[in-house]
Amino acid sequence: MSAISSSAEGVFDWSELPVLPDPVGFAAPFAGMSEGALLVAGGTNIRPDIPGESVWKGSTKIWHDRIFKLSSPTGEWSLAGKLPQPRAYGVSVTIPEGVLCVGGSNQDEPTDEVFLMRLIGDDVVTELWPALPAPLHYASGLLIGQTVYIAGGVNKPEAKPVGELLALDLEVAPAQREWRQVEPWPGKPRMLATAGSLGGELYLFSGLNLVEGDADDGLEREYLFDSWRYTPGQGWTRLADIPMALQATPSPAPTLDASHLFVLGGDDGKYLKTTPHLQDNHPGFPPAVYGYHLIRDEWAEMDQLPHDPGPDPARDPNAGIWPPIVAPVVEWQGGWAIVNGEVRPGTRTPRVLFARLKNTRPK
Numbered sequence: 285m286s287a288i289s290s291s292a293e294g295v296f297d298w299s300e301l302p303v304l305p306d307p308v309g310f311a312a313p314f315a316g317m318s319e320g321a322l323l324v325a326g327g328t329n330i331r332p333d334i335p336g337e338s339v340w341k342g343s344t345k346i347w348h349d350r351i352f353k354l355s356s357p358t359g360e361w362s363l364a365g366k367l368p369q370p371r372a373y374g375v376s377v378t379i380p381e382g383v384l385c386v387g388g389s390n391q392d393e394p395t396d397e398v399f400l401m402r403l404i405g406d407d408v409v410t411e412l413w414p415a416l417p418a419p420l421h422y423a424s425g426l427l428i429g430q431t432v433y434i435a436g437g438v439n440k441p442e443a444k445p446v447g448e449l450l451a452l453d454l455e456v457a458p459a460q461r462e463w464r465q466v467e468p469w470p471g472k473p474r475m476l477a478t479a480g481s482l483g484g485e486l487y488l489f490s491g492l493n494l495v496e497g498d499a500d501d502g503l504e505r506e507y508l509f510d511s512w513r514y515t516p517g518q519g520w521t522r523l524a525d526i527p528m529a530l531q532a533t534p535s536p537a538p539t540l541d542a543s544h545l546f547v548l549g550g551d552d553g554k555y556l557k558t559t560p561h562l563q564d565n566h567p568g569f570p571p572a573v574y575g576y577h578l579i580r581d582e583w584a585e586m587d588q589l590p591h592d593p594g595p596d597p598a599r600d601p602n603a604g605i606w607p608p609i610v611a612p613v614v615e616w617q618g619g620w621a622i623v624n625g626e627v628r629p630g631t632r633t634p635r636v637l638f639a640r641l642k643n644t645r646p647k
Contacts, residue, residue, distance in 0.1 A: 285357040285638065288605065294587035294642070295540070295575070300605075301621060301636040304352060305361050309602070309634035311626040313348075314367075314376035315612040316383030318403040322616050323364070323383055324623050325351040325401060325408075328372040329632045338599075339630040340563040347372055347391050351401065351408045357617055357638070365408035368399060375425040376612050377432050379454060384413065386434055387420035393441055394419035414461050416450065422475035424488070426536040430454045431516075433466070433486055436474045444494045444503065447473035449514070469512045469520050476610070477508075478530070480537035480545040482578060486514040487523075489547055489576070492531035507531060507553050511576070524581045526574060528552050532609035538620045540575075540641060547574045548622065548639075549589045549607040559629050564598040566628040571607040590637060601631050608633060 288298040301322075304310070310327025317323065326348055333342035347370035352361045367385075374388025382402035387395060396416040401408050416434075422445070423437025432452040438445050449466040469488060477491025489511045497504035507529035513521045530550030537545040551569050559566055573587035594604025608625025619640035627633045 296639040309632040312610040316378035318382040322354040326371040373421040389421040394421040424479040445473040445475040534611040
């Protein structure tokens with residue numbers, strides 16, 4: 285594990301876990317913990333059609349099925365198996381049995397399949413679990429107590445997001461388990477929101493909606509500011525809006541005791557319309573880390589994700605460190621691993637950031 289320079293005012297000490305053994309890295313892989321090891325599986329990346337050239341001169345998006353294992357922060361990644369099929373953009377949730385991989389998509393369409401990754405010896409095995417009611421990708425989710433929750437997402441390619449909350453009760457005998465609809469949040473449908481949990485309650489921050497645009501443009505992005513809390517048995521509460529509307533933030537949100545949840549960067553859409561012109565000169569995504577104070581119902585910028593674009597960011601972005609999006613967050617080894625992700629349009633990273641809370645505590 286290598287340290288990264290951190291701001292004295294921030295709440296996290298930043299470092300890096302070993303780089304994943306792929307020269308490009310992955311966006312939206314599954315990731316979680318099984319038998320104490322960190323597992324990373326699937327994901328997508330974009331390879332240039334001409335080696336060494338920019339992806340903007342021609343490229344192919346590839347879905348992957350490899351499963352990698354890291355047993356300790358000072359160890360090395362090893363290949364530990366393959367998924368049933370290439371998959372990305374699903375939700376991965378660490379549960380007592382292993383890593384539950386929910387939905388996602390391949391190169392053609394989203395899927396309703398749910399499977400468990402479980403480490404046995406040096407290898408990862410997969411087993412099918414109860415399928416979702418409908419195909420789903422770009423959703424958010426996590427485990428609260430003995431219930432897995434999945435929020436939002438998209439059911440079909442090029443479709444609008446859904447405003448649904450699904451739940452799977454793990455206390456039910458395996459043969460009787462099935463996904464059920466839970467009261468949805470009162471706000472707009474969304475995808476790629478940030479999920480979080482504290483005190484047995486579910487938090488849902490920001491995300492992206494798609495709305496009707498001009499006839500020539502089809503659906504347009506609507507970045508959302510609203511935040512919500514779900515208390516099982518009591519329903520939803522509207523919270524203070526997040527200062528910056530963000531989508532595809534690494535999720536779930538890290539926490540501090542019973543007081544804070546942290547939103548780690550994300551895409552604010554600032555360069556959405558100029559991306560085709562910027563191409564490899566895109567500056568990346570915002571590094572701000574926003575903390576939500578549960579007691580005060582307030583937001584504040586409390587840290588910055590590491591951001592050092594390196595000596596030649598246009599041609600060699602992976603020589604630098606960038607704030608990622610569509611990256612799973614796994615609580616592991618006393619901190620949170622932020623696994624790979626997209627660091628600018630068309631560019632993935634093989635890096636794995638690691639955040640530990642400092643001894644100082646936010647006020």
